[in-house]
Amino acid sequence: MLSTTVIKEIIKVVGKENVLTTKEELLCYAYDSTPRAFLPDLVARPCCTAQIQKIAKLANEHLFPLVPRGAGTGLSGGSLPVDGGVVVDLTRMNKILEIDEENLVAVVEPGVITFQIQEEVEKRGLFYPPDPASLKTSTIGGNVAECAGGPRALKYGVTRDYVLGLEVVTPDGEVITTGGKTVKSVTGYDLLRLYTGSEGTLGIITKIYLRLIPKPEAKKTMMVVYDKLDDAAQSVSRIIRGGIIPVTLEMMDDRTIRCVENYKQMGLPLDAEAILIIEVDGPQILLDSQAQEIAKLCQDCGAREIKIAETEEERESIWAARRSVSAAVVQIKPTKISEDISVPRMAIPRMVRRLKEIASRYNLELVIFGHAGDGNLHPNILCDQTDAEEMQRVEKAIGELFKAAVELGGTLSGEHGIGMMKAPYLKVETGEAGFEVMRRIKEALDPNNILNPGKIFRGDTNG
Template identity: 65%
Template sequence: MELELNTVQQIIEIVGEDNVLTNLEERICYSYDGTFQRGIPELVVFPANTQEVAEIVKLANKEKFPVFPRGAGTGLSGGSIPMSSGVALVLTRMNKIKEINSEDMLAVLEPGVITGHFNQEVEKLGLYYPPDPASLKTCTMGGNIAENAGGPRAFKYGVTKDYVLGLEVVTPQGEIMHTGGRTVKNVTGYDLTRLLTGSEGTLGIITEITVRLLPKPKEIRTALVIFDKLEDAASSVTAIIRNGVIPATLELMDQIAIKCVENFNHLGLPLDAEAVLLIEVDGGKNQVEEDIISIEEICQNHHCRKIHIASLAEEREKLWKARRAVSSAIVQLKPTKISEDATVPRSKIPEMVKRLREIASKYNLHIPVFGHAGDGNLHPNILADKNNKEEMERVQKAVDEIFHAALELRGTLSGEHGIGIMKKPYLQWELGEVGIEYLRAIKRAVDPNNILNPGKVF
């Protein structure tokens, strides 16, 4: 399908000439996300407000062209990739924080607001928005909602969906709809807010977001624990949870991940250690002190080599910078990264870690393992070279086995990246034919012309 000149002209009339990109050179820059997937859109459009979004979607239904909504393009499942056609709808111009309300403990904002920026703004007022995906300095809130993003703090605080109170959405047919509202309790009608959160741009375009906020934790302590054996790190994680300590974050990095990060950050992490845990506790002063002592004891009982406690903000930020760099830094090993986020029940972390290592050695692949061990959400990343056909075949087999393992341990294909394009082939393994058909039925009902983000999820 190709966009008619006349259609392009109409889009230009809606958003203005400066907000439409037509050149191939510019469109190529909207063909990717954080994966190796590519699809060049026919047009890139930057709407300024809900009204413009609605008009474009209406036009899309009339002229039958697909619309691929996106924010900063940092996704890890190919969810925002234009399937070599239609319009890439970039929502980054809609980037105002409209309200931060300390009394109702909520904020209202546009989808293009950068998550990290939002975090800072609410924290200035003594409030807290916990979801913190590693890309928080660039990713947008709209993208976070569409993918139901998680992050390290999910262990204690949950994920994006646990904070969304209400949405304004442009439906796949171009109508403007409001879901939820400004209250924590709301059982009026189906829970469309939750349906749209994590709908990966297939059921509506999020144009305004209302999120719940928490009071900012008073104290934070971060512990960096070094282990000679990866298994010991994994079993410490389960022991900490079993002992009733709920850290805000419980992050694991294996040896390959440590090496890659160290190459860039030079934090002095030991290159011969098999794993490190990055554990953060927050809350009142006494609680934090108590928790840190318990964690120290547990890790020592599990043969950790060393514990380093950071309480200064700069020192903690340094450790986190390292952790957040991992996902990008492992590309040092090989250029093509297949980033998985298969998630298992937290007690199965040691078993999952063991299986991942077996899979890596069976297929002779680099599979650094890092991630949110506390909530069972590991990030096994396979590093390969997409031009090496034989290697990519091995990758495919390894991915299959990783998903098998996760499901066998009663986990899920994706904890926080979404299905997008990358995990589409596996959806049936988890949902079954009935489950997939249910999703399709919803999609058909609200988007009969298959306009919004076609080719994704299923």
């Protein structure tokens, strides 16, 4: 609970209209896109870096948690106020400050919606590639804090590959700038990489310098159907080794295919083990031959059917199948627990088999889709959050699937972050010593544990 003195101080900083304290309003900042919710004590909506500095100083003086929040669309609980305190809503800081067409850099505030950045730079023939599924709603600040990925990561990389500079308010209320408009920078430690993906635990990002690239001229999309999952995985490897890096290489497993077909009759084969959606981009003149080459490779690997989109409508209809996955799978059961383990791409068939085995052992509904090109899978468990017994089985299954991913040389999280949802499993991957290094960094930078407590490290004594 915050004292009235503290509340008054915060009101002095951001203004009465930007402080929310009623239970109704607080409840609306208690959740993100996970099934969990925790009531904050207050929501502050600052408009600038200076206000955030003042709030951070107050937090250190009066020892209350600060939880930075963008659009609240995270999938690991990163913006959940698990210990209460003040949610710092950054959506008012939503200006694109500069698009530097000469240096190929965009300078933006954290609350800008990622899609808006893409729209603006694409008007100028430029491109910001990271494309998390939530890009039409999620903010760039949240994308940087969680190091969001997306289907295009295979060719273009993830958010961290585009962060050139950051302005950050430290937990004690100082402002630092690390990096900037230069492509190269080796001045001291690489703080950019430290803050990118730090999940709001080390600082509040207040300004972002993004690297832009020229927009690819055109794209071509194809759908490939496989009788055997292993053949699909083999194709993925062959395509990449063959020298063509597609923009996206999306996979749907048999269960997902059936769900989508049940939901929207689009003529998908109900007996196929996997479907790949492959998209290449680049100069128009190269795309036809690249598509043909990929088709041939897939054929060699045992593909049963290959459909290359010749028109925009055909392209749309291929993507419509992938896009309706989320809606289709919740028809099975209302609660969707979306995981995002990542494994080396050739381990995908083994991982899929392990996942199916785990699901059947715990008697759970599981669909698997994701970014086959980079090994980042989204096993989604469909359950009902009002069924306590089932949720316990879900919890156990998740623990096992993380273990399986690490055993196959993979990682707990490809793009969602650890947040609170995966915190109990962090050591499975980092080990004691790795965990300890991270914990010490956190302790050194935020000795009072003001920023986003309960994330990454919870489950251990110093959470």
